[in-house]
Amino acid sequence: STLAAWTTGQWHISHTPAPTVTATLTLAIMMKLGLAPTHAWYPEVLQGSTMTTALLMATWQKLAPLTLLYMMNPHLPPTIMLLLGASSALIGGWGGLIQTQTRKIMAFSSIAHMGWLVIALNINSALATMALAIYIIATTAMFTSLNTTTTKTLTDVGTMWTQSPLLATLTALTLMSLGGLPPMTGFTPKWLILSELCSMKLILLSTVMALASLP
Numbered sequence: 001s002t003l004a005a006w007t008t009g010q011w012h013i014s015h016t017p018a019p020t021v022t023a024t025l026t027l028a029i030m031m032k033l034g035l036a037p038t039h040a041w042y043p044e045v046l047q048g049s050t051m052t053t054a055l056l057m058a059t060w061q062k063l064a065p066l067t068l069l070y071m072m073n074p075h076l077p078p079t080i081m082l083l084l085g086a087s088s089a090l091i092g093g094w095g096g097l098i099q100t101q102t103r104k105i106m107a108f109s110s111i112a113h114m115g116w117l118v119i120a121l122n123i124n125s126a127l128a129t130m131a132l133a134i135y136i137i138a139t140t141a142m143f144t145s146l147n148t149t150t151t152k153t154l155t156d157v158g159t160m161w162t163q164s165p166l167l168a169t170l171t172a173l174t175l176m177s178l179g180g181l182p183p184m185t186g187f188t189p190k191w192l193i194l195s196e197l198c199s200m201k202l203i204l205l206s207t208v209m210a211l212a213s214l215p
Contacts (some may be wrong), residue, residue, distance in 0.1 A: 005206050022075050025068070032065040033109070033114045036088040043099075043107035051147035056102050058110045058143070059136045066132065070121060078122050085122075086205060088115030089212035100154050106139070109178055112212065116193060119209070123196045131189035138177045138186055145171045180213050 005151070018100025034042035046054045073081075099105045113135045120128035145151075145167055149160050160168040177186035190213060197206035 013125060021186075022072065025072060026076060029069050029072075030064045030084070032063060033069075034111050035084055035114050035118065036091045036111065039088065039091065039111050042111060043095075043104045045105040047101055049103070051103070051143055053127055054106065055143035055147075058106060058139050060137075062110075062114070062132070064122075066117065069118070069177045070125065070128075082119055082205060083121050085115040085118035086208050086212070088112065088118065089209055090115075093212040100185070102151055102153060102157065105154075106142065106146075110139070113178075115212075116190065116209070119205075120189070120193050121161070123193070123200065127189065127192055127196065131193070134177075134185055134189055138174055141174045142171065142178065145174065 031038040031041075046057060049057065089112050092110070092115060093107045095111070096105050096108030099108060113131075117128055117131055117135070120131050148166060149156070149163050151157055151160055157171075160171065171182065177184035180186045180190040182191075190209075194206045194210060197203075197209070
């Protein structure tokens with residue numbers, strides 16, 4: 001806001017045409033959201049946090065920067081934002097494959113979901129709102145389950161069934177939802193986003209996003 005006031009003479013950031021202000025704010029928002037290529041800090045910070053803190057960082061912390069991104073979206077180049085969203089989805093999806101710590105896996109899941117949300121913001125804001133709501137609900141359920149069973153590694157996940165079969169089943173269903181597998185709720189926003197991209201003739205981007213969701 002200070003840079004916007006200095007450059008344009010006004011405090012409003014939603015109507016600033018100055019490229020310097022827009023680029024600086026976008027970079028700051030990207031880092032706050034953990035979007036690629038400013039995502040490197042995010043998995044490490046979540047890994048060093050408690051489950052409750054990690055939950056807040058993966059959900060509540062996203063609301064303010066996403067609101068700012070929504071306000072600035074008309075002044076941002078759509079092509080660049082779509083590329084950033086696709087790169088985040090790819091890095092988040094494939095980067096999580098080599099992780100063994102549950103908090104790091106959830107961190108890369110968050111990076112991937114933010115990529116989907118950025119793309120949704122550029123094609124349909126209502127769809128982005130629905131995707132964010134489903135993401136927050138599923139992520140909250142997942143972190144609550146991990147915190148209840150003190151599950152910190154994939155090895156611990158394998159022993160969750162002995163502690164609580166019902167909770168283990170719900171955790172598996174939540175993971176399927178976060179992964180966007182049908183018929184779970186998490187499949188709906190991804191399917192609608194891909195449908196919107198196809199209707200806009202962005203076939204290559206929709207293919208990349210579909211491949212990014214495979215992990």
